[in-house]
Amino acid sequence: MSAAQASPATGPLLSARDLQVRFGGVLAVNGVSFDVQRGEVFTLIGPNGAGKTTVFNLISRIYTPTAGSIQFDGKLLTSMPAHAIAGMGIARTFQNIELFEYAxxxxxxxxxxxxxxxxxxxxxxxxxxxxxxxxxxxxxxxxxxxxxxxxxxxxxxxxxxxxxxxxxxxxxxxxxxxxPRLLLLDEPSSGLNVEETDDMAFWIQDIRNELGITVLMVEHDMSLVSRVSDRVLAMNQGETLAVGTPAQVQSDPGVIEAYLGSMEDMSSLRRPTA
Structure with a gap:
């Protein structure tokens, strides 16, 4: 199966800079910047309301940023209509399944x-x-x-x-x-049992390793995050707390306090040993 089309081999596939989104008086995303490198699995984590799905909606052009920019393979997304995004090679799944039930x-x-x-x-x-x-x-x-x-x-x-x-x-x-060249996965393990979550982790790894598709994911299941992610960005209240490997993020004091809650939760972030 031919997945991603050929693209320049240099530079990040997706680049977000100083993203800001304001809904009325609420600052939902404030100054978030990150790069998603070609061929990696990059995951956004954080408590409910942290701004993760809002970032996805910015990339999908469901929302328009109040400030900041998003580039996909060197092209500015924030100036494009939403219907053009899929044609560029960006696909998305949703936390709530979006399918034709009677097809x-x-x-x-x-x-x-x-x-x-x-x-x-x-x-x-x-x-x-x-x-x-x-x-x-x-x-x-x-x-x-x-x-x-x-x-x-x-x-x-x-x-x-x-x-x-x-x-x-x-x-x-x-x-x-x-x-797609970039696959956005919004809570892929939501509603799944342990066995189904293991299967989902397998599929995500194969999508990256066998199809060469870059993956940007929002996920709460930290065992899944640890298993499949190359890098993680932790958010809280619309801002960036930490960026790094799962091991680096697990040791960040701000992440521990805001999201993971206790030192016992750290074990769920550790990658399984071979």
Whole structure:
């Protein structure tokens, strides 16, 4: 499966500088800056209300920053409309699953792949040879995603009848069908049991290692964060507390006080030994 398209090998894939978002009198994000390097898993952590999802909404162009800038592969995102983001190679999953409940898994994934269709209205209307070729290519690409995420047994099932954990994987598959270079994962372990969370960690690692897709994640499960993240940015009340490896962040006094709460919680951040 071909994931990320070729891009310059130098510089960060995503760069955020001095982001600020104000909702009325509330400063939701204040002076946040970070770089996401190509091929890494970079995770935002912090308590509820820390501003993590707001940062995601800035990247997705759901929100416009009050101040600051975001660049993706050298291009300024803050001047682009929201509908242009997917076409640039950025895909997102949501904490609350966003799927068509009464469509099959296959149909949901074909819709996800549609962002890459370049055929025009009249070509679609008359189902020209170029449209037929595009349909075949889309079907092949979607089938590769289904195989990659082991969804073969669910491909023709209605999403509404699937267990929650499987739906989370389907949403991940939908995002992959857009063939992203940057994948935004918003709480990928939310609502999952321990076994399903382990599976999700496996998929995230494979997405980075096998597909070469850069991952930016918001996550509360610190064992998952520790297992898959190269670097972590800890936030609190809209500001940056610390940036570094999971081991570095776990030892930061501000993070301990604001987010982790007690020294006993530190063990959940440590990477499992091989």
């Amino acid at each position: 099959t898994v296959l149909q949901n994934l074909l819709i996800g792949h549609h962002v890459h269709r370049s055929t025009g209205f009249w070509q679609e209307l008359f189902f020209t040879p170029s449209v037929r070729r595009a349909e075949m290519q889309a079907r092949e690409a979607v089938e590769r995603v289904i195989e990659f995420l082991d969804l073969q047994h669910h491909r023709d099932s209605l999403v509404a009848g699937l267990p929650y954990g499987v739906r989370k994987v389907v949403e991940l598959a939908r995002a992959l069908c857009t063939q």
